[in-house]
Amino acid sequence: EECDIGLIGLAVMGQNLSMNIASNGFKIGVFNRTYSKTVDTVEIAKKENLTIYGYKTLEELSKNLKKPRKVILLIKAGPAVDENINNILKYFEKGDIIIDGGNEWYLSSEKRIELCKEKNVEYIAMGVSGGELGARYGCSFMPGGSKYAYDCIKDILEKCSAKVGTSPCVTYIGSGSSGNYVKMIHNGIEYGDMQLIAESYFLMKHVLKYNNKKLSEVFKKWNEGILNSYLIEITYKILEKKDGLTENDLIDMIVDIAGAKGTGKWTMLESVERGIPCPTICAALDARNISSFMDLRTKTSSVFKTVIGAVPDNNTVTINDTIAKDIENDLLNALYCCKIISYTQGLFLLKKVSEEKKWNLNLGEIARIWRGGCIIRAVFLDRITNAYKNNKDLELLFLNEEFANEIKNKLPSLRKIINIATTHSVPIPAFSASLAYFQMITSKRLCLNMIQAQRDFFGSHTYKRLDKEGDYHTIWE
Numbered sequence: 001e002e003c004d005i006g007l008i009g010l011a012v013m014g015q016n017l018s019m020n021i022a023s024n025g026f027k028i029g030v031f032n033r034t035y036s037k038t039v040d041t042v043e044i045a046k047k048e049n050l051t052i053y054g055y056k057t058l059e060e061l062s063k064n065l066k067k068p069r070k071v072i073l074l075i076k077a078g079p080a081v082d083e084n085i086n087n088i089l090k091y092f093e094k095g096d097i098i099i100d101g102g103n104e105w106y107l108s109s110e111k112r113i114e115l116c117k118e119k120n121v122e123y124i125a126m127g128v129s130g131g132e133l134g135a136r137y138g139c140s141f142m143p144g145g146s147k148y149a150y151d152c153i154k155d156i157l158e159k160c161s162a163k164v165g166t167s168p169c170v171t172y173i174g175s176g177s178s179g180n181y182v183k184m185i186h187n188g189i190e191y192g193d194m195q196l197i198a199e200s201y202f203l204m205k206h207v208l209k210y211n212n213k214k215l216s217e218v219f220k221k222w223n224e225g226i227l228n229s230y231l232i233e234i235t236y237k238i239l240e241k242k243d244g245l246t247e248n249d250l251i252d253m254i255v256d257i258a259g260a261k262g263t264g265k266w267t268m269l270e271s272v273e274r275g276i277p278c279p280t281i282c283a284a285l286d287a288r289n290i291s292s293f294m295d296l297r298t299k300t301s302s303v304f305k306t307v308i309g310a311v312p313d314n315n316t317v318t319i320n321d322t323i324a325k326d327i328e329n330d331l332l333n334a335l336y337c338c339k340i341i342s343y344t345q346g347l348f349l350l351k352k353v354s355e356e357k358k359w360n361l362n363l364g365e366i367a368r369i370w371r372g373g374c375i376i377r378a379v380f381l382d383r384i385t386n387a388y389k390n391n392k393d394l395e396l397l398f399l400n401e402e403f404a405n406e407i408k409n410k411l412p413s414l415r416k417i418i419n420i421a422t423t424h425s426v427p428i429p430a431f432s433a434s435l436a437y438f439q440m441i442t443s444k445r446l447c448l449n450m451i452q453a454q455r456d457f458f459g460s461h462t463y464k465r466l467d468k469e470g471d472y473h474t475i476w477e
């Protein structure tokens with residue numbers, strides 16, 4: 001067979017994407033390490049009247065690909081990808097194309113790009129977001145690397161991507177490993193969004209004492225406004241769900257320890273390595289890490305008698321319905337405000353890396369392809385696209401006039417929410433970190449003069465003066 005494209009790795013993502021590609025009219029050949037999964041995939045496709053060509057070996061797959069050969073890898077990131085690329089390179093020739101669709105560490109892709117270059121094989125490192133449903137019915141693709149290769153697969157990617165209106169959620173991201181990097185930042189931002197939503201849920205639960213039904217109604221209402229997004233939508237649906245095994249709601253039966261697969265950690269490593277702070281994402285990652293210490297949390301809560309939602313003895317405020325409505329409204333404002341602040345951080349990191357690596361990233365286009373298919377899809381992203389259309393060199397997202405005005409209007413709500421959470425012993429680290437970041441990055445003067453003085457005091461590290469040029473050292477005692 002002369003297949004248009006090949007796909008390697010038939011776990012959830014690969015299986016679904018191969019069906020998506022087939023249903024868009026392309027001839028696709030697949031290969032998987034364990035052959036039985038290849039057979040399964042071909043069978044499952046048949047049931048949906050789709051034809052997928054399964055091959056027992058990589059060599060057979062390669063022989064059946066149209067030239068230039070194109071193959072997408074959807075396998076566990078890391079050594080398994082190296083192993084498969086080494087095998088592919090035995091059969092691929094000049095001009096053939098390898099596309100890695102996994103969540104790969106960008107520096108690993110850079111090594112593979114070099115390796116492929118030696119054989120004149122073109123390489124694309126492509127972020128894919130949307131989970132299995134996205135893979136099957138339309139996801140957000142973030143392909144970076146060889147522009148020539150991108151043009152060869154553009155048609156397939158556009159047809160298989162999610163659409164917003166008529167625009168496909170895919171664009172050429174930039175050279176090198178930029179596709180991995182953009183996907184990593186997408187996931188980091190996703191961590192922040194999820195944590196901010198979880199904190200909102202927790203605050204309403206413990207301060208306003210809303211039950212799950214009421215909480216679900218609030219998120220449903222929010223989903224009809226400026227916060228309209230996939231994550232808010234699934235939140236209200238989660239809160240509606242009955243357990244089935246007990247009389248309880250399912251959310252109340254789920255252990256409060258959150259897992260992670262590493263892309264949030266990578267975002268933080270990059271943030272720290274490059275000195276570009278992303279404290280909202282950091283708070284989200286720390287929250288997951290703290291959650292893992294269940295035994296320690298249980299032990300310390302009995303030492304400190306920590307009760308989430310408890311108010312101090314001298315607190316006289318009682319929350320009636322009117323006050324609850326006000327707090328709910330402040331929370332909506334605060335959440336939106338933090339979302340702007342969090343995206344500002346993530347996009348600033350992207351901008352800085354783009355400058356350093358000469359990726360020439362178009363941040364407005366990136367926001368556009370996150371608009372559908374992926375986990376952080378939200379109406380809000382249109383406004384980010386517009387902000388960069390107005391000024392492609394926008395230094396910080398919230399310097400855009402519209403966002404700046406919104407933050408100015410909503411900041412009192414954010415302060416109020418942080419006060420309320422503190423008074424009621426409800427930890428909201430992502431909200432707090434967002435406000436602290438905002439206050440610092442918008443302050444002409446910070447406390448860091450004291451740090452410089454201390455450094456000079458104990459280590460003669462010198463300091464600069466406000467009134468004169470040069471480096472100064474003082475004999476402090």
Ligand code: NBP
Nearest residue numbers: 009010011012013014033034074075076077080102103131
């Ligand atoms: P996995 O990451 O679990 O990968 C398993 C697949 O890789 C299996 O089909 C396995 O074959 C195959 N594989 C091959 Br081919 N060679 C292998 C080798 N040498 N060692 C180990 N496995 C090998 O699959 P996934 O969850 O579908 O994810 C694929 C990629 O997409 C990952 O990078 C993931 O991070 C990314 N991603 C996943 C999602 C999601 O929602 N799951 C979303 C977005 C991105 P076998 O059948 O013989 O074991």
